[in-house]
Amino acid sequence: MAAAEGAPAVQWPAKRTRRRSLIEPPTMSTSLRIIMFGSSGHQQLFLTESILQRAVFTGADPHTILTTKTSGEIPEKKVTLVNTPNLVDHDLFHYTLKKELKKAVCFSCPGPHAVLFTLNPSEIPSNVYDIYKPLVRYFGDQILKYTMIVLYHEEEELSESEDSMKENKQFKKLLEDCGQRYLVFSGMKNRSEGEMTRQLFEEIEKMVAEHGIFSNSEFEDADKRIRKEEKILQDHRKKEVSTMLEELKKKHSQEDLGRETERYEEKIRLENREKAEMQIAE
Structure with a gap:
């Protein structure tokens, strides 16, 4: 799927004094981490493919x-x-949901730049705030500062007016608690040039500039454990890495060696990171 342009302008609250993150500076680097939640249907998956x-x-x-x-x-x-997991479509026991949220923490360390809550604008549940509450209980109230509501649809234009959506009292309450951050995202419009994806990133950039990235004690603990596990994996693979670097020296000219070495080392780093995340997430 793909994302869209032409969404209504997002109204942002007045900018407050920014709080610097202890983990990384409050500006987005070339890497962007996003946790995706959804209420029901396919919207969350469609949005991922769109981006x-x-x-x-x-x-x-x-x-x-x-x-x-x-x-x-x-x-x-x-x-x-x-x-x-979709928060409505899945019949998750409490401990299963906690396990899946723990995975989300490990997969987005040292913390997400944004949390997206995806809704179908044509079928916003009347109890939408109640659906989001387990996330607030798990992550804490601060998660709302990093949450953006994304109203994903496939049509060229949204048939329903935004005013009618805001008649849903729980949706209005959730929107207020999220600082009025929302984006109407048309998959059809985004396919050609990805304009909606760019707009989404711009709004996330504003959020990061104001608050930094989201973190709490759970993210900090998971990040420390992942880094420790990465170091263990790195030590275990020293001989393998050394052998491969010698092979690269034999196969490539001096001109290409630096590039190939960097590519290989990045591959090993990513493999170690993913293995460490999976082990800590279990």
């Missing part, structure tokens, strides 16, 4: 998908999208 401009969940049943991590490269930006 990445490629199929990810082909043939997948939203009722069976648990927490997944998908990465991609968009011009000048590396994006990691962490999809969680």
Whole structure:
């Protein structure tokens, strides 16, 4: 799926004094981490494919998908999208939901730049705030400062007016608590040039500039454990890495060696990171 342009302008609250993150400066780097939540249907999965401009969940049943991590490269930006189980479609026991949210923490360390709550604008649940409450209980009230509501639809234009959406009292309350951050996202319009994806990133940039990235004690603990596990994996693979670097020296000229060495070391780093995340997430 793909994303869209022409969404209504997002009204942002007056800018407050920015709070610097202890983990990284409050500006987005070339890497962007996003946790995705949804209320029901396929919107969350469609939005992920829209942002990445490629199929990810082909043939997948939203009722069976648990927490997944998908990465991609968009011009000048590396994006990691962490999809969680739909909060309505899944019949999750409390401990299962906690386990899946723990995975989301590990997959987005040291913390997400944004949390997206995806809704179908034609079928916004009357109890939408209650649906989001488990996330607030798990992550704390601060998560609302990093949350943006994304109203994903496939049509060229949204048939329903935004005023009618805001008649939903719980939606209005959630919108207020999220600082009026929302974006109407048309998959059809985004397919050609990805304009909606750019607009989404611009709004996330504003949020990061104001608040930094989201973190709490759970993210900090998970990040420390992941880094420790990465170091163990790195030590275990020293001989393998050394052997491969010697092979690269034999195969490539001096001109190409630096590039190939850097590519290989980045591959090993990513493999170690993913293994460490999975081990800590279990």
